[in-house]
Structure formats: structure tokens, C-alpha cells
Amino acid sequence: MSKPQNESGLTMLPGQLEPVMVGRRLFLRYAGAFAAGGALLASCKDEENPNVPPTTAMVDLGTGDVGILNYAYALEQLEAAFYTQVIATPYTGMTDAERQILTDIRDHEIIHREFFKAAIPAANRIADLTPNFSAIKFNDRASVLGTAKAFEDLGVSAYNGAGNLITNPTYLLLAGKIVSVEARHAAAIRDLLNPKSADFAGDDVVAPTTGLDKADKPSVVLPTAQMFVTTTITAANLPK
Numbered sequence: 001m002s003k004p005q006n007e008s009g010l011t012m013l014p015g016q017l018e019p020v021m022v023g024r025r026l027f028l029r030y031a032g033a034f035a036a037g038g039a040l041l042a043s044c045k046d047e048e049n050p051n052v053p054p055t056t057a058m059v060d061l062g063t064g065d066v067g068i069l070n071y072a073y074a075l076e077q078l079e080a081a082f083y084t085q086v087i088a089t090p091y092t093g094m095t096d097a098e099r100q101i102l103t104d105i106r107d108h109e110i111i112h113r114e115f116f117k118a119a120i121p122a123a124n125r126i127a128d129l130t131p132n133f134s135a136i137k138f139n140d141r142a143s144v145l146g147t148a149k150a151f152e153d154l155g156v157s158a159y160n161g162a163g164n165l166i167t168n169p170t171y172l173l174l175a176g177k178i179v180s181v182e183a184r185h186a187a188a189i190r191d192l193l194n195p196k197s198a199d200f201a202g203d204d205v206v207a208p209t210t211g212l213d214k215a216d217k218p219s220v221v222l223p224t225a226q227m228f229v230t231t232t233i234t235a236a237n238l239p240k
Contacts, residue, residue, distance in 0.1 A: 058232040059126040061218075065168050067238045070126045071218055072175065073116035075158055078228055079151050080109040081131040086148070091141045098192060102148075105185050112178055130230045145193050152186035153205050153214070154224055155179075160215035165239040183213065 061070040083106035090099065117125065137143035159179035166172045187200040205214050218235050226233060 058234060059129070060234045060236075061126060061238055062124060063237040064239065065166055065171055066120065066124045067235070068162050068165055069116060069120050069171065070124070071162060071222075071235065071238065072159070072178070073113070073120060074126060074129060074229075074233060075155055075221075075225060076109060076113040076116060077129045078131060078225055079155060080106070080113040081129075082133065082136075082147065082151060082228075083109050085133060085138060086144055089138045091139050091144050093141060101188055101192065105148075105188070108181055108185070112181075127231070129233075132228055132230045135227075145189060148189045149186070149193060150224075152182060152189050154216075154221060155182040156186055156205070157214040157216040158218070158221040160213055161217045161221065163215075 059070075059074075061067045061074070083102060086102055087099070087106050094102075136147050156179060159175055159182060163172060163175060163179075166175060186205070190200045190202065191197075193199070206212065207214075218238050222233055222235055
């Protein structure tokens with residue numbers, strides 16, 4: 001499956017209004033996941049989520065594995081939108097190294113978002129969310145990196161907390177591959193905020209007695225995510 005490119009080598013990912021620079025190696029690395037994921041997740045049944053017309057005012061995540069996939073899709077939408085804005089309007093004093101790290105994270109999050117968008121059947125997939133980043137000062141390094149830290153830590157704990165709610169082992173494997181990338185993002189952002197310290201795996205996220213990362217259920221994660229989304233997300237029917 002090829003992607004249209006413009007003369008500058010920018011890749012137009014599905015659903016993007018503007019072309020985004022995605023390295024060829026990075027794109028090829030995930031191309032197989034798109035193809036495999038589309039076939040695997042297409043087996044989701046329409047009856048798992050009522051076929052309600054999409055609305056920008058409210059979305060229901062649905063039930064079963066489809067509901068958990070929509071939950072992940074919602075979080076990836078939020079992260080992709082955030083990092084897209086970060087790169088589009090760089091904060092004052094952003095270094096070349098910081099720009100490269102944040103660009104790589106943006107590309108990963110876009111790929112994750114588009115993976116779920118392409119893989120979840122349209123009849124079951126939630127509508128596009130409308131982000132609300134009014135509380136973020138995108139021209140301020142501390143505001144941007146502090147928000148990035150919160151988003152990445154939230155994403156890791158969300159995937160960890162939803163793992164045991166997934167019944168299909170193939171979906172669980174895919175979630176495991178994504179959460180490991182999110183954890184790398186979290187460590188990179190923490191290192192930007194506090195270089196050469198142990199904060200990349202701080203006690204606030206990794207329990208010192210067990211060496212295990214946080215695992216939060218959707219009921220804990222969604223209220224935080226909701227603060228950055230104008231679209232109301234309902235999760236009453238998710239597995240418990």
C-alpha cells in the first residue's frame with residue numbers, strides 16, 4: 001500500500017489535511033502492522049456497538065474488545081493532535097535535538113492513530129474527537145514538555161490498565177507493542193525535562209518495590225483525557 005508524496009518527500013497519511021514528514025524506514029516498519037491489523041480487527045462484529053450516526057458532541061466507546069480499541073484510538077487521537085501542534089508551532093528556544101525527538105514522537109502517534117482508524121470497522125469506530133488545548137502554552141517549553149509528560153505517563157498507564165480487559169490475544173499483543181513505544185516516549189520526555197537523572201523511570205510511575213509501571217483503569221484515565229477534548233466521551237459500556 002503506497003502513500004502519496006509531494007515533491008519535498010512529505011508523506012500524506014490517511015486522514016491528514018496536511019502532509020507530514022515520516023521517514024521511509026519508519027513508515028515501512030509499520031506498514032506491515034497496518035496490513036495485518038486491518039485484517040485482524042475487521043472481524044469485529046457490528047452488533048458490539050450500535051450503529052449510531054457519529055457526532056462531534058458525544059461519542060460512546062462501545063463494548064467488548066471494540067470498546068477497548070476505541071478507547072485506545074481516542075487516546076492516540078489526543079496525543080497525535082498535541083504533538084502535531086507542538087511541531088507546527090515550536091516553543092521558544094526549541095533545540096534541533098528536541099525538535100527531532102518531538103517529531104519522532106509525533107510520527108509514532110500519528111501512525112498509532114491511523115492504525116486504529118484504519119483497522120476498526122467504520123460502523124464500530126468512534127468519530128474524530130475535537131481537542132481542547134486552551135490550557136497549554138505552546139510557546140513555552142515547560143508547558144509543552146510538562147503536558148507531554150502527563151500525556152505519555154497517562155498513555156502507558158491506560159494501556160497497562162486495559163490489558164486484562166481484552167479477550168482476543170492478538171489484540172493484546174498489538175497493545176503490548178504499542179505500550180512499549182509509549183513508555184519509550186515517556187522516558188525521552190522525562191529526560192528532556194530532567195537530563196541525566198533517574199526521573200526517566202521515576203517512583204511516581206514505577207513502583208520501587210515491584211519495578212512495575214502504573215496500570216490505571218479507563219474510569220481513572222478518561223477524566224484526565226476529557227480535560228483536553230471538547231467531545232464528550234462516554235465509557236459506561238466498557239468491560240470492567
